[in-house]
Amino acid sequence: MKMLDLDLDAMALADLKKLQVQVNTAIKTYEDRQRKAAIAELEAKAAEMGFSLSDLTGNHGSRKPKVNPPKYRNTEDLTQTWSGRGRQPSWIKDAIARGESLDQFLIVK
The missing domain is CATH 4.10.430 (H-NS DNA Binding Protein)
Incomplete structure (x- = not known):
């Protein structure tokens, strides 16, 4: 992991705000990106063994919410x-x- 060597004091306010937005977005999406990478790795391993990930997990699509019938x-x-x-x-x-x-x-x- 490479640390950026930025001279924040020399940056314009607009550039600092743009950088702040980018950093906040990266922080918010970090777990999602990690989860997607893990799923991709698991799907590749399952495919290598002749299965789909849903075959192994029993997850066959989203479940529909239970609707109570009218009484x-x-x-x-x-x-x-x-x-x-x-x-x-x-x-x-x-x-x-x-x-x-x-x-x-x-x-x-």
Whole structure:
């Protein structure tokens, strides 16, 4: 690793600011560059042995986030559903305030 021999005192302010931006970017991306280099090395070794890295790690693409299916449906507007998780939608709150039961909105499957 070579240390640059810069005379910072002789540099113009614009050049110092440009250098500062470049250094900050290099610091922020250092781990990412190291990770990419490690992955490339591992992929090359796996290919040398007749495999892909995903074959060896079991990583076959990104996982889709789990979506909770709707458990309740608004009987007045069938496009409105709720999974039963998280905050109650206003149509559920309003129905409960009117004394209606949550069970009447259940989607029976």
